[in-house]
Amino acid sequence: MTIAIIGAGIAGAACAARLTQQGHQVVVFDKGRSAGGRMSSKRTEQGYLDLGAQYFTARSEAFRAQCAKWLQAGTISRWNGRLAVFDDSGLHPSPDNTARYIGQPAMQAPVVQLLGNISLHCNCPVDQLQFDGNHWQLFSKGIALGSFSQLVLAIPQQQARQLLQPFLPQSARLTTLFAATALLPCWAVNIQLEQPLLPYDAVFVKNHSISWLARQASKSGRCSAEHWLLHFSPAFSAQHLEASTEAIAEQAVIALQQISGQPINAVTTLCHRWRYAQQAPQYPVSGAVYLPDLALGLAGDWLNGGRVENAWLSGVQLAAELVL
Ligand SMILES: Cc1cc2nc3c(=O)[nH]c(=O)nc-3n(C[C@H](O)[C@H](O)[C@H](O)COP(=O)(O)OP(=O)(O)OC[C@H]3O[C@@H](n4cnc5c(N)ncnc54)[C@H](O)[C@@H]3O)c2cc1C
Structure with missing residues (x-):
């Protein structure tokens, strides 16, 4: 055939x-x-940035076997990011210790x-x-x-x-x-900072316009400077799908300020609109x-x-x- x-x-x-x-x-x-x-991953002068998939897990026998081969070959590595949750009670460590993998040197x-x-x-x-x-x-x-x-x-x-x-x-x-509709949109914004921001590498954000934050440098192979990636929620992304990148970057800085509780001085921002990102739950x-x-x-x-x-x-x- x-x-x-x-x-x-x-x-x-x-x-x-x-x-x-x-x-x-x-x-x-x-x-x-x-x-x-x-x-x-996006290749930049400073190294790779993960703007789309952030990591992957392996729940099925078949994919676990595939991941074992990739691990052995160095195609992927385990990502042991320090995880937190931000919810109505604030920012706190996440007890989730699921094995998470990332591609090497890029996703x-x-x-x-x-x-x-x-x-x-x-x-x-x-x-x-x-x-x-x-x-x-x-x-x-x-x-x-x-x-x-x-x-x-x-x-x-x-x-x-x-x-x-x-x-x-x-x-x-x-x-x-x-x-x-099977796939919902996602605005991704990468923000470069001068200073380290949080004692965590990634944050699952609940009940917010943001759904996820991650520190690129926590993943080997990625930019070593202080870059934070934010994903906006499907609802926010759908509502602001045609917004300008300037407006989205501004919202991202405000959100990062809220979640971290610290003033944010962005050195650079980079926006990417994923029209078809992640699964509609239904x-x-x-x-x-x-x-x-x-x-x-x-x-x-x-x-x-x-x-x-x-x-x-x-x-x-x-x-x-x-x-x-
Ligand atoms: C922002 C974001 C965050 C995510 N986070 C995670 C995560 O943390 N963990 C996780 O497991 N998953 C995550 N995902 C989902 C994961 O990335 C996808 O489930 C997976 O990569 C989908 O693979 P695929 O091969 O089905 O589709 P795709 O990766 O979309 O591949 C489809 C390919 O088809 C090409 N294509 C489309 N139309 C045409 C055409 N007409 N002609 C030629 N080529 C075409 C595209 O260029 C693309 O390369 C995330 C996705 C996004 C966008």
């Missing part, structure tokens, strides 16, 4: 790796500059490892699909990318819906998958979806409950279903 995979995030990479192991010819396309998707390292020597085309937004009943043709900006016997979409729900719009009348299943879990009549598979966190681990599991599940 020749299989095209659109999306070089962890789901697409996991699917590609399994299919390649089974001897299939796989080609991966991604619109980004490199593989990683929402696990991509996308496991994705890069999975893709290995698999044919990967970056800077390649797939914007048109044709299916003749046997083969898929892919196009990017009017240029044909090739003909494939199977197609995998490992991209966020809303982007998959856009690409598959012409095929929705042929599949009630697709229509159902796209009926409700969206149903289906693992992965394979539609044999359309020779089409879908994988990704949004089909499997969100998070890195579930995205990986979704890609692995789809690979197994594709070659049954």
Whole structure:
């Protein structure tokens, strides 16, 4: 089988790796500059900054086994951040001691490892699909990318819906998958400070416009200066999705001041808007979806409950279903 995979995030990479192991010819396309998707750390002159996925956990047997291999190879490391909670009673240490992992030296390292020597085309937004009943043709900006016997979409729900719009009348299943919104937005702001801020490395923030704070330097491989990353809550992010980066940065500084109880002098701020970030809690879990009549598979966190681990599991599940 020749299989095209659109999306070089962890789901697409996991699917590609399994299919390649089974001897299939796989080609991966991604619109980004490199593989990683929402696990991509941003490279700056001062080092990497994690703006998307912050860490991942391993709850399933299968993903724990995969993490053990990555740990041994140095692709990931354990992150032993000092965690706190900020809630109505203020800031206090968190008793949560779940094992948390980060890619080394950047979050996308496991994705890069999975893709290995698999044919990967970056800077390649797939914007048109044709299916003749046997083969898929892919196009990017009017240029044909090739003909494939199977197609995998490992991209966020809303982007998959856009690409598959012409095929929705042929599949009630697709229509159902796209009926409700699976992924919610997130504004991320990185604030560089001159002084250390808190005796913690990360804070779970409750009942606030902010949901998470983390000190980049607590993660090996990242910027060693005092950089704090803030994630705004899905509700705030949705409400202010089209706000200017200046307005969002200003809100982030105010929030950091409130949570830390200290005046904040930001040396620099960097905002990133994730339109499709994390799972809407009510969206149903289906693992992965394979539609044999359309020779089409879908994988990704949004089909499997969100998070890195579930995205990986979704890609692995789809690979197994594709070659049954
Ligand atoms: C702000 C934020 C914080 C998060 N925090 C955590 C966390 O702490 N722990 C955790 O486990 N998870 C976290 N997540 C979620 C985690 O990042 C995702 O669950 C996981 O990375 C999703 O992987 P994926 O492969 O399904 O999708 P993605 O990583 O989104 O990969 C999809 C890829 O498809 C590409 N693409 C899309 N459309 C096209 C197209 N038309 N043509 C070509 N390429 C295309 C994109 O460029 C992207 O590379 C966070 C996410 C965000 C955004």
